[in-house]
Amino acid sequence: MTDLTGLRLSYTRAELRRADLNPDPLAQFQGWLDEAIGAGLREPYALSLATADAEGRPSVRTVLLRGAEERGLTFYTNYDSHKGRDLGVNPRAEVLFHWPEHERQVRAYGPVERVPEEESAAYFRARPRQSQLAAHASDPQSAPIQDRGVLEAKFAELQARYPEGTPVPKPDFWGGYRVRVQEWEFWQGRRNRMHDRFRYVREGEGEGWRIERLMP
Numbered sequence: 001m002t003d004l005t006g007l008r009l010s011y012t013r014a015e016l017r018r019a020d021l022n023p024d025p026l027a028q029f030q031g032w033l034d035e036a037i038g039a040g041l042r043e044p045y046a047l048s049l050a051t052a053d054a055e056g057r058p059s060v061r062t063v064l065l066r067g068a069e070e071r072g073l074t075f076y077t078n079y080d081s082h083k084g085r086d087l088g089v090n091p092r093a094e095v096l097f098h099w100p101e102h103e104r105q106v107r108a109y110g111p112v113e114r115v116p117e118e119e120s121a122a123y124f125r126a127r128p129r130q131s132q133l134a135a136h137a138s139d140p141q142s143a144p145i146q147d148r149g150v151l152e153a154k155f156a157e158l159q160a161r162y163p164e165g166t167p168v169p170k171p172d173f174w175g176g177y178r179v180r181v182q183e184w185e186f187w188q189g190r191r192n193r194m195h196d197r198f199r200y201v202r203e204g205e206g207e208g209w210r211i212e213r214l215m216p
Protein backbone atom coordinates (compact mmCIF):
# COMPACT_ATOMS: atom_id res chain seq x y z
CA MET A 1 0.00 0.00 0.00
CA THR A 2 1.09 3.58 -0.61
CA ASP A 3 3.02 5.12 2.26
CA LEU A 4 0.49 7.56 3.68
CA THR A 5 2.83 9.35 6.06
CA GLY A 6 4.17 11.69 3.39
CA LEU A 7 0.77 12.59 1.95
CA ARG A 8 -0.34 15.92 3.34
CA LEU A 9 -1.88 19.19 2.25
CA SER A 10 -1.52 22.66 3.64
CA TYR A 11 -4.82 24.48 4.04
CA THR A 12 -4.51 28.00 2.74
CA ARG A 13 -7.80 28.75 1.06
CA ALA A 14 -9.51 30.90 3.66
CA GLU A 15 -9.68 31.99 7.25
CA LEU A 16 -12.55 32.24 9.68
CA ARG A 17 -12.63 35.16 12.11
CA ARG A 18 -15.12 35.80 14.85
CA ALA A 19 -16.21 38.92 12.99
CA ASP A 20 -17.10 36.78 9.94
CA LEU A 21 -19.51 34.56 11.87
CA ASN A 22 -23.23 34.92 11.53
CA PRO A 23 -24.70 35.12 15.06
CA ASP A 24 -27.20 32.49 13.88
CA PRO A 25 -25.38 29.16 13.29
CA LEU A 26 -28.10 27.91 10.94
CA ALA A 27 -27.52 30.92 8.68
CA GLN A 28 -23.77 30.33 8.95
CA PHE A 29 -24.28 26.72 7.88
CA GLN A 30 -26.64 27.64 5.04
CA GLY A 31 -24.06 30.15 3.77
CA TRP A 32 -21.29 27.54 3.70
CA LEU A 33 -23.55 24.93 2.12
CA ASP A 34 -24.69 27.39 -0.54
CA GLU A 35 -21.05 28.18 -1.34
CA ALA A 36 -20.34 24.46 -1.70
CA ILE A 37 -23.38 23.92 -3.96
CA GLY A 38 -22.57 27.07 -5.96
CA ALA A 39 -19.01 25.86 -6.49
CA GLY A 40 -20.37 22.63 -7.99
CA LEU A 41 -18.89 20.33 -5.33
CA ARG A 42 -20.17 16.77 -5.61
CA GLU A 43 -23.03 16.08 -3.16
CA PRO A 44 -22.02 18.68 -0.59
CA TYR A 45 -25.36 17.92 1.12
CA ALA A 46 -24.13 14.41 2.02
CA LEU A 47 -23.34 14.07 5.70
CA SER A 48 -21.88 11.49 8.05
CA LEU A 49 -24.43 10.51 10.66
CA ALA A 50 -23.12 9.11 13.93
CA THR A 51 -25.43 7.27 16.29
CA ALA A 52 -24.91 4.92 19.22
CA ASP A 53 -26.85 2.02 20.66
CA ALA A 54 -27.95 1.55 24.27
CA GLU A 55 -24.51 0.18 25.22
CA GLY A 56 -22.79 3.17 23.65
CA ARG A 57 -21.50 1.29 20.59
CA PRO A 58 -21.08 3.95 17.90
CA SER A 59 -21.90 3.57 14.23
CA VAL A 60 -21.61 5.99 11.35
CA ARG A 61 -22.83 6.17 7.74
CA THR A 62 -23.59 8.70 5.02
CA VAL A 63 -27.07 10.09 4.40
CA LEU A 64 -28.36 13.00 2.33
CA LEU A 65 -29.53 16.23 3.92
CA ARG A 66 -33.08 16.97 2.75
CA GLY A 67 -33.74 20.14 4.76
CA ALA A 68 -31.92 22.57 7.04
CA GLU A 69 -34.30 24.68 9.07
CA GLU A 70 -34.74 26.15 12.53
CA ARG A 71 -36.59 23.00 13.57
CA GLY A 72 -33.66 20.80 12.55
CA LEU A 73 -31.56 19.00 9.95
CA THR A 74 -33.66 16.45 8.07
CA PHE A 75 -32.75 13.16 6.43
CA TYR A 76 -34.80 10.15 5.31
CA THR A 77 -34.21 6.48 5.89
CA ASN A 78 -35.65 3.14 7.00
CA TYR A 79 -36.84 3.22 10.63
CA ASP A 80 -35.90 -0.48 11.06
CA SER A 81 -32.30 0.03 9.86
CA HIS A 82 -29.28 -0.08 12.14
CA LYS A 83 -29.39 3.70 12.52
CA GLY A 84 -33.15 3.57 13.08
CA ARG A 85 -32.75 1.04 15.87
CA ASP A 86 -29.97 3.12 17.44
CA LEU A 87 -32.15 6.21 17.33
CA GLY A 88 -35.05 4.25 18.84
CA VAL A 89 -33.09 3.59 22.04
CA ASN A 90 -30.79 6.61 21.97
CA PRO A 91 -32.43 9.49 20.09
CA ARG A 92 -29.34 11.67 19.74
CA ALA A 93 -26.93 12.09 16.87
CA GLU A 94 -23.92 13.99 15.68
CA VAL A 95 -23.63 14.82 12.00
CA LEU A 96 -20.59 15.88 9.99
CA PHE A 97 -20.18 17.66 6.69
CA HIS A 98 -16.73 17.71 5.09
CA TRP A 99 -16.07 19.90 2.09
CA PRO A 100 -12.41 19.14 1.27
CA GLU A 101 -12.22 21.56 -1.67
CA HIS A 102 -13.21 24.36 0.70
CA GLU A 103 -11.05 23.01 3.55
CA ARG A 104 -14.09 23.10 5.81
CA GLN A 105 -16.01 20.82 8.10
CA VAL A 106 -19.17 21.39 10.11
CA ARG A 107 -20.35 19.31 13.05
CA ALA A 108 -23.81 19.47 14.57
CA TYR A 109 -25.12 17.64 17.63
CA GLY A 110 -28.57 17.31 19.07
CA PRO A 111 -31.57 15.20 20.00
CA VAL A 112 -33.34 13.48 17.11
CA GLU A 113 -37.06 13.14 16.44
CA ARG A 114 -39.11 11.60 13.66
CA VAL A 115 -40.54 13.81 10.96
CA PRO A 116 -44.38 13.82 11.11
CA GLU A 117 -45.90 11.06 8.92
CA GLU A 118 -47.66 13.44 6.55
CA GLU A 119 -44.45 15.32 5.86
CA SER A 120 -42.53 12.08 5.21
CA ALA A 121 -45.34 10.97 2.88
CA ALA A 122 -45.14 14.25 0.96
CA TYR A 123 -41.39 13.85 0.50
CA PHE A 124 -41.82 10.19 -0.49
CA ARG A 125 -44.31 11.21 -3.22
CA ALA A 126 -41.74 13.65 -4.60
CA ARG A 127 -39.06 10.95 -4.99
CA PRO A 128 -38.46 9.18 -8.32
CA ARG A 129 -40.63 6.09 -8.73
CA GLN A 130 -37.64 3.71 -8.77
CA SER A 131 -36.45 5.11 -5.43
CA GLN A 132 -39.93 4.62 -4.01
CA LEU A 133 -39.89 0.97 -5.05
CA ALA A 134 -36.35 0.53 -3.73
CA ALA A 135 -37.46 1.83 -0.33
CA HIS A 136 -40.06 -0.96 -0.25
CA ALA A 137 -37.59 -3.56 -1.50
CA SER A 138 -34.85 -2.76 1.02
CA ASP A 139 -36.62 -3.94 4.12
CA PRO A 140 -35.49 -4.54 6.70
CA GLN A 141 -32.60 -2.29 5.68
CA SER A 142 -29.27 -3.43 7.14
CA ALA A 143 -30.39 -7.09 7.48
CA PRO A 144 -28.22 -9.80 5.87
CA ILE A 145 -29.55 -11.34 2.61
CA GLN A 146 -28.52 -14.46 0.72
CA ASP A 147 -27.50 -12.74 -2.51
CA ARG A 148 -28.39 -9.82 -4.81
CA GLY A 149 -31.01 -11.99 -6.51
CA VAL A 150 -33.22 -11.75 -3.42
CA LEU A 151 -33.26 -7.97 -3.74
CA GLU A 152 -33.78 -8.00 -7.52
CA ALA A 153 -36.69 -10.44 -7.17
CA LYS A 154 -38.34 -8.22 -4.56
CA PHE A 155 -37.93 -5.21 -6.82
CA ALA A 156 -39.47 -7.04 -9.80
CA GLU A 157 -42.37 -8.19 -7.62
CA LEU A 158 -42.98 -4.60 -6.51
CA GLN A 159 -42.88 -3.35 -10.12
CA ALA A 160 -45.62 -5.85 -10.91
CA ARG A 161 -47.64 -4.88 -7.84
CA TYR A 162 -47.40 -1.15 -8.63
CA PRO A 163 -47.47 -0.83 -12.43
CA GLU A 164 -46.54 2.51 -14.04
CA GLY A 165 -49.30 5.01 -13.32
CA THR A 166 -50.34 3.60 -9.94
CA PRO A 167 -49.09 5.53 -6.93
CA VAL A 168 -46.55 3.81 -4.67
CA PRO A 169 -47.59 4.28 -1.02
CA LYS A 170 -44.97 5.25 1.53
CA PRO A 171 -44.03 2.22 3.63
CA ASP A 172 -44.71 2.63 7.35
CA PHE A 173 -41.10 1.70 8.07
CA TRP A 174 -39.70 4.57 6.02
CA GLY A 175 -39.54 8.25 6.91
CA GLY A 176 -37.56 11.19 8.11
CA TYR A 177 -35.59 12.16 11.16
CA ARG A 178 -34.73 15.62 12.30
CA VAL A 179 -31.68 16.55 14.34
CA ARG A 180 -32.62 19.47 16.58
CA VAL A 181 -29.21 21.03 16.76
CA GLN A 182 -28.01 22.26 20.16
CA GLU A 183 -24.34 22.54 19.29
CA TRP A 184 -22.58 23.48 16.05
CA GLU A 185 -18.92 23.63 15.17
CA PHE A 186 -17.44 25.36 12.14
CA TRP A 187 -13.89 24.44 11.13
CA GLN A 188 -11.76 26.19 8.56
CA GLY A 189 -8.39 24.66 7.71
CA ARG A 190 -5.37 26.96 8.04
CA ARG A 191 -1.69 26.81 7.28
CA ASN A 192 0.55 24.75 9.62
CA ARG A 193 -2.44 23.00 11.26
CA MET A 194 -3.32 26.29 12.99
CA HIS A 195 -6.96 25.90 12.05
CA ASP A 196 -9.88 28.15 12.97
CA ARG A 197 -12.66 26.52 14.98
CA PHE A 198 -15.78 28.05 16.44
CA ARG A 199 -18.44 26.33 18.51
CA TYR A 200 -21.97 27.61 19.00
CA VAL A 201 -23.77 26.36 22.10
CA ARG A 202 -27.42 27.04 22.73
CA GLU A 203 -27.87 29.12 25.89
CA GLY A 204 -31.32 27.67 26.52
CA GLU A 205 -34.59 26.90 24.77
CA GLY A 206 -35.68 30.00 22.85
CA GLU A 207 -32.49 31.87 23.76
CA GLY A 208 -29.44 32.86 21.78
CA TRP A 209 -26.15 31.13 21.05
CA ARG A 210 -22.84 31.43 22.89
CA ILE A 211 -19.89 31.38 20.49
CA GLU A 212 -16.44 30.22 21.55
CA ARG A 213 -13.22 29.75 19.65
CA LEU A 214 -11.65 26.30 20.12
CA MET A 215 -8.04 25.16 20.06
CA PRO A 216 -7.38 23.53 16.72
Ligand SMILES: Cc1cc2nc3c(=O)[nH]c(=O)nc-3n(C[C@H](O)[C@H](O)[C@H](O)COP(=O)(O)O)c2cc1C
Pocket (backbone or CB within 6 Å): 043, 046, 059, 060, 061, 062, 063, 064, 065, 075, 076, 077, 078, 081, 082, 083, 084, 141, 142
Ligand atom coordinates in the same frame (compact mmCIF):
# COMPACT_ATOMS: atom_id res chain seq x y z
C1 LIG B 1 -23.60 9.46 -0.76
C2 LIG B 1 -24.51 8.55 0.02
C3 LIG B 1 -25.80 8.95 0.31
C4 LIG B 1 -26.65 8.13 1.05
N1 LIG B 1 -27.89 8.61 1.40
C5 LIG B 1 -28.68 7.84 2.18
C6 LIG B 1 -29.92 8.37 2.68
O1 LIG B 1 -30.27 9.54 2.46
N2 LIG B 1 -30.69 7.55 3.45
C7 LIG B 1 -30.30 6.26 3.75
O2 LIG B 1 -31.05 5.59 4.45
N3 LIG B 1 -29.13 5.76 3.33
C8 LIG B 1 -28.31 6.51 2.56
N4 LIG B 1 -27.10 6.01 2.14
C9 LIG B 1 -26.72 4.64 2.56
C10 LIG B 1 -26.23 4.68 4.02
O3 LIG B 1 -24.91 5.20 4.06
C11 LIG B 1 -26.26 3.30 4.70
O4 LIG B 1 -25.53 2.36 3.96
C12 LIG B 1 -27.68 2.78 4.92
O5 LIG B 1 -28.58 3.81 5.28
C13 LIG B 1 -27.69 1.72 6.00
O6 LIG B 1 -27.15 2.27 7.19
P1 LIG B 1 -27.31 1.56 8.62
O7 LIG B 1 -27.18 0.08 8.41
O8 LIG B 1 -26.21 2.14 9.47
O9 LIG B 1 -28.67 1.95 9.13
C14 LIG B 1 -26.22 6.84 1.44
C15 LIG B 1 -24.91 6.44 1.14
C16 LIG B 1 -24.07 7.27 0.45
C17 LIG B 1 -22.65 6.84 0.19
